[in-house]
Amino acid sequence: MLDIVIMAAGKGTRMKSNRPKVLHTLAGRPLLQHVLATASELGAQRLITVTGHGAEAVEAAMRAAFPGAPLAFVRQEPQQGTGHAVQQAVPLLGADGQAGGTTLILNGDVPLIEADTARALVQACGGERLALLTITLSDATGYGRILRDAADPSRVLGIVEHKDATPSQRELHEVYTGVMAAPTAALKRWLAALRNDNAQGEYYLTDIVAMAADEGLPVVAAQPSGEAEVLGVNSPVQLADLERRHQLAQAARLMEAGLRLADPARFDLRGRLSHGSDVEIDINCVFEGEVQLGDRVRIGANCVIRNARIEAGAVIHPFTHIDGEALGVRVGEDARVGPFARLRPGAELGPEVHIGNFVEVKNSTLARGAKANHLAYLGDATVGERVNFGAGSITANYDGTNKHRTVIEADAHVGSNCVLVAPLTVGAGATVGGGSTLGKDAPAGQLTVARARQVSLAGWKRPARKR
Ligand code: UD1
Ligand code: MG
Numbered sequence: 001m002l003d004i005v006i007m008a009a010g011k012g013t014r015m016k017s018n019r020p021k022v023l024h025t026l027a028g029r030p031l032l033q034h035v036l037a038t039a040s041e042l043g044a045q046r047l048i049t050v051t052g053h054g055a056e057a058v059e060a061a062m063r064a065a066f067p068g069a070p071l072a073f074v075r076q077e078p079q080q081g082t083g084h085a086v087q088q089a090v091p092l093l094g095a096d097g098q099a100g101g102t103t104l105i106l107n108g109d110v111p112l113i114e115a116d117t118a119r120a121l122v123q124a125c126g127g128e129r130l131a132l133l134t135i136t137l138s139d140a141t142g143y144g145r146i147l148r149d150a151a152d153p154s155r156v157l158g159i160v161e162h163k164d165a166t167p168s169q170r171e172l173h174e175v176y177t178g179v180m181a182a183p184t185a186a187l188k189r190w191l192a193a194l195r196n197d198n199a200q201g202e203y204y205l206t207d208i209v210a211m212a213a214d215e216g217l218p219v220v221a222a223q224p225s226g227e228a229e230v231l232g233v234n235s236p237v238q239l240a241d242l243e244r245r246h247q248l249a250q251a252a253r254l255m256e257a258g259l260r261l262a263d264p265a266r267f268d269l270r271g272r273l274s275h276g277s278d279v280e281i282d283i284n285c286v287f288e289g290e291v292q293l294g295d296r297v298r299i300g301a302n303c304v305i306r307n308a309r310i311e312a313g314a315v316i317h318p319f320t321h322i323d324g325e326a327l328g329v330r331v332g333e334d335a336r337v338g339p340f341a342r343l344r345p346g347a348e349l350g351p352e353v354h355i356g357n358f359v360e361v362k363n364s365t366l367a368r369g370a371k372a373n374h375l376a377y378l379g380d381a382t383v384g385e386r387v388n389f390g391a392g393s394i395t396a397n398y399d400g401t402n403k404h405r406t407v408i409e410a411d412a413h414v415g416s417n418c419v420l421v422a423p424l425t426v427g428a429g430a431t432v433g434g435g436s437t438l439g440k441d442a443p444a445g446q447l448t449v450a451r452a453r454q455v456s457l458a459g460w461k462r463p464a465r466k467r
Contacts, residue, residue, distance in 0.1 A: 001101040002044040002122060003093050003184060007085045008032050008108025009052025009076040014235040020054030022108040023061055024233065026243050027250075028270025028288055031233055032058065033065045034111035040069065041115040042104070042122070048089045049108065052076040081202025082178075083194040090191060094184040100127040101184035105205070110178060110232045112246060117224045118179070125181035129218040130209065132156065133179035135230055136223075143175035144206050146221065156219040158210035163199040174221075176206060177230035186217065262301075276312065289324070300338065308343070311335070311351070322347075327363070350385075364395075367410070379403075380422065384410030390434065392417040409444065 012021025022032035029037075032049070039047055051058045051073050059073045074088040086105060094101045102125045104118060117133070124131035134146050142162050147169070149155035159176045160169050182190075190208035198204060212219050224230050228245045231238070244265075251264035259275050261267050266283040273287045276295035286304045294312035299305070303316055307324030310316065310331040317338030322329050327345035331337060335353040346363035349355065353366045356373035364381040372378060374391035380403050381395045387408050395406040396419050404422035408414065412426045415434030426432060427444025435451045442448035 001094070001098050002042060002104060003046045003048065003101065004039045004042065004044045004104045004106060005086055005089045005093070006032070006035055006039060006047070006049045006106045006108050007082060008058060009050050009055075009079050009085055010109070011053040011079070012109070012234065020058050021233065022058060023054070024239055026111050026233075026239065027246055030061055030065070031111040032062060032108040035106055035108055035113065036062060036066060036071070038113055038115050038118065039106060040066070042118055044104070046072055046092055046095065048072045048074060048092050050074055050076050050085045050088055052079045081196065081200070082205035083191060083203035083207065086205055087191050087203070090188055093188060099185060102127045102181050103184045103187050104181045105179060107178045107232060109234070110230060112229050112231070112242065113179065114225065114229055117229055121179065121181045121222050124220050124222050125183065127183050129220050130183070130212040131181040132209065132219065132221045133177045133224060133230065134174050134221045135177055135227060136173050137175055138173065140173050140175045145169050145172040146174040146176060147172075155213070156209065156221055157213045159206035161198065161200070161204060161206060177224070178232065179230065182208070186212070282318070294333070303338070317341075332368070381406040381408060383408045384412065384428065386410060387412050387414070389414045390416040390418065394419055396421045
């Protein structure tokens with residue numbers, strides 16, 4: 001039986017921010033959300049988060065991020081050290097009453113820990129050994145050092161915090177990462193015996209290691225697959241560093257699967273990206289939420305794309321912003337979008353649709369081959385096949401209170417600078433003269449013009465300048 005405790009009560013003073021540290025985001029999601037997502041893959045009976053600084057905001061954000069998940073929170077107020085933090089979770093640990101349980105301890109500000117690493121540590125513990133995740137760093141300043149038996153270096157004897165370490169202990173490069181798996185019953189016993197007579201006047205979780213060693217309980221150490229997995233976030237610099245490492249790792253994985261990135265150092269994925277074959281992404285693009293790219297899709301430089309599905313062969317030209325929010329956006333096969341286009345929630349572009357510069361589409365469907373190439377707004381519109389929607393034309397979908405639909409049937413031609421005041425229908429094959437403001441339907445197949453008739457006054461003279 002596995003319980004997991006995530007420590008997330010700390011203030012994060014060095015972030016110099018009013019936001020609780022664990023709510024700062026990496027790849028678009030709060031640090032703690034990364035940890036909880038990984039932890040929830042481990043099949044624990046309980047997932048307990050220790051909150052303190054900004055507890056209400058932290059708990060609310062996590063409940064929103066994992067709706068319906070059985071998350072448990074305990075408060076640590078004030079924060080008197082990592083041992084004190086885990087003590088707050090004790091009433092919930094091993095609640096099934098079974099012996100032989102394991103408690104895994106994770107950090108809310110160490111976001112990139114991998115499930116496999118955590119699983120291996122839990123296995124190494126097996127409910128009967130104390131398993132520590134350690135790593136060897138060239139610069140170990142600030143970390144707790146792993147003390148090993150000189151006679152038998154396979155035996156771990158304890159952890160000494162940097163601030164309490166002697167000069168020779170500070171020479172040690174193997175450090176505690178902040179992650180451990182402990183036999184639950186013994187952990188409770190050790191936590192109850194912790195004292196705070198140390199350099200920081202805190203209850204150190206790390207003091208339980210010497211207690212285990214003294215009892216003759218085996219203490220084992222395991223290592224993560226990479227350094228980034230155990231790097232914590234304490235400052236904006238560290239946050240940005242971890243973001244880059246994470247982005248480069250994601251980019252490398254995608255490129256191994258065949259995605260072609262113009263520059264993996266100028267690519268940001270804040271969510272999930274799936275792709276077909278021969279997909280190319282130019283520099284400085286940001287992908288958020290859930291994005292699917294079909295075969296041969298090309299994305300130009302400087303695009304931001306969120307919650308969208310882009311079908312095979314479509315091309316998104318530079319500086320295009322696509323945000324499907326909750327409804328999503330779909331771009332059909334071989335469609336062309338941008339440069340400088342904006343697709344908003346509910347934009348559904350059929351195959352071979354063209355959306356050009358400074359065109360905004362919201363909650364509208366465009367059937368095969370429809371075009372809006374310049375300076376237009378299509379909101380709450382149903383646009384038929386091969387429609388041409390002229391430069392500067394808009395659907396006036398909002399009367400100040402309600403939204404209304406505009407229907408433009410197949411092969412209609414809407415000239416430039418038209419205002420279609422919804423609700424109305426432009427019939428199949430209709431032509432709307434440039435500059436028209438329509439408040440009624442335009443019949444199929446006819447020319448409809450709604451603007452002042454042009455007049456020319458022969459013999460008209462400009463007024464003379466007054467002296
Ligand atoms: C801790 C370890 C140190 C290890 C290092 C790795 C202890 C005593 N030391 O030191 O051996 O090398 O992590 O990064 O455990 N927290 C609480 N409540 C508290 C104090 C801390 O919830 O009262 C949380 C923090 O929010 C953070 C985590 O525990 O997520 C670690 O605390 P931190 O203060 O960063 O510990 P370190 O001094 O870095
Ligand atoms: Mg720390």
